[in-house]
Amino acid sequence: MNGDWLIRGSDGLLSVYLPVDDGVMCRAERVPGGPFDAPRKVGGEQKLHPVLAIGQGADGYAHLVSWRPTVPRESGLVHSTHFRPRLAALDWHPVGHPNRTGDRTGTPAVAVDAQGRAHLFVPNRGGGVSMLGQKEKGGWGPWRDLKGRGVRDGLAAVTGESGRVELYAAAPDAVLYWRQEEPGTPPVLQETMEAAVRPGTLRALATSPESTTLFFTDDSGDLCAWRPGTKPVPVLASAGPGPVSAIRCELDGHDCTLLAQRSASGRVAFAAYPTEQEDAGAWWTESGPELADDAGLCLARDADDRVVAATLSPSTGQLLLTRRKKEPGLALTAWLEV
Numbered sequence: 001m002n003g004d005w006l007i008r009g010s011d012g013l014l015s016v017y018l019p020v021d022d023g024v025m026c027r028a029e030r031v032p033g034g035p036f037d038a039p040r041k042v043g044g045e046q047k048l049h050p051v052l053a054i055g056q057g058a059d060g061y062a063h064l065v066s067w068r069p070t071v072p073r074e075s076g077l078v079h080s081t082h083f084r085p086r087l088a089a090l091d092w093h094p095v096g097h098p099n100r101t102g103d104r105t106g107t108p109a110v111a112v113d114a115q116g117r118a119h120l121f122v123p124n125r126g127g128g129v130s131m132l133g134q135k136e137k138g139g140w141g142p143w144r145d146l147k148g149r150g151v152r153d154g155l156a157a158v159t160g161e162s163g164r165v166e167l168y169a170a171a172p173d174a175v176l177y178w179r180q181e182e183p184g185t186p187p188v189l190q191e192t193m194e195a196a197v198r199p200g201t202l203r204a205l206a207t208s209p210e211s212t213t214l215f216f217t218d219d220s221g222d223l224c225a226w227r228p229g230t231k232p233v234p235v236l237a238s239a240g241p242g243p244v245s246a247i248r249c250e251l252d253g254h255d256c257t258l259l260a261q262r263s264a265s266g267r268v269a270f271a272a273y274p275t276e277q278e279d280a281g282a283w284w285t286e287s288g289p290e291l292a293d294d295a296g297l298c299l300a301r302d303a304d305d306r307v308v309a310a311t312l313s314p315s316t317g318q319l320l321l322t323r324r325k326k327e328p329g330l331a332l333t334a335w336l337e338v
Helices: none
Strands: 006-008 014-019 024-028 053-056 062-069 075-082 093-096 109-112 118-123 129-133 156-159 165-171 174-179 188-194 203-206 212-217 222-226 233-237 244-251 254-262 268-274 285-287 296-301 307-312 319-323
Touching: 006 296, 014 062, 014 307, 053 118, 062 109, 062 118, 075 118, 109 156, 109 165, 118 165, 129 165, 156 203, 165 212, 174 212, 203 244, 212 244, 233 268, 244 296, 244 307, 254 296, 254 307, 268 307
Parallel strands: 053 109
Antiparallel strands: 006 014, 014 024, 053 062, 062 075, 075 093, 109 118, 118 129, 156 165, 165 174, 174 188, 203 212, 212 222, 222 233, 244 254, 254 268, 268 285, 296 307, 307 319
């Protein structure tokens, strides 16, 4: 999956998304803070590949993108909108292929601008990135080649506090950065920053009105933070090999960035520091049980604006959840299976 798979909907209910062999499953809270419904398929019965990109707008609507098989050895991208977690999502709608025809070219990424328009990004066969954007009055614009060179799978799309869409991609020994210069326009390649990035570790977060911050693990094993126009800064040694999940929250009256990562021991590790103040220092604290090898991790905020952490194992379907307690610091409730 690419994007936050644990999200708070427009009605305050949390929902969880998981790609399976031929579709996408969703589980949603019945009431805020309450039990979850049983898994159900979203987007209709169309057969999909087990891949999913998720983006969410300020309106709380979830935009889902996946690949579907079309003819032998070829695939196409499809999109669905989920307006509220306990309502049925729209049926999957085909949106094409970045190279017109062919098989899958990579994992898509989705970001939603301030006007609620989804922007779909995917690597193309030329080694760059292609984009498809929704029109203001409905429908989709044309496919656009955003260029780039040697782009690896694992794009990170993000919407800044300005409401404009940004994109990060890793290439051999570099990170590429695109940004919209005006709302509704295709993002433009702004900067290429030299860095040795471990594949699949990009995660972007809006951290101020002017900036988004990219988190990635470098070849030395450090978890680094980078804001375009600056140099990357090591935050702390990565807790484990996978990607980090990140969210902003208030801790003891301070705007902080909370990081969570699957640790080498198989548990969840948390670290926090004042937002955009990486030099303040951070350290990992492990929590919860040892997880299945394929378990993913995601952070969100619930209807009471409390931080929620969830882990989900595709092979077993096990969903574990913890919430921040209503007390100072980052004390968490016991991890519970949903």
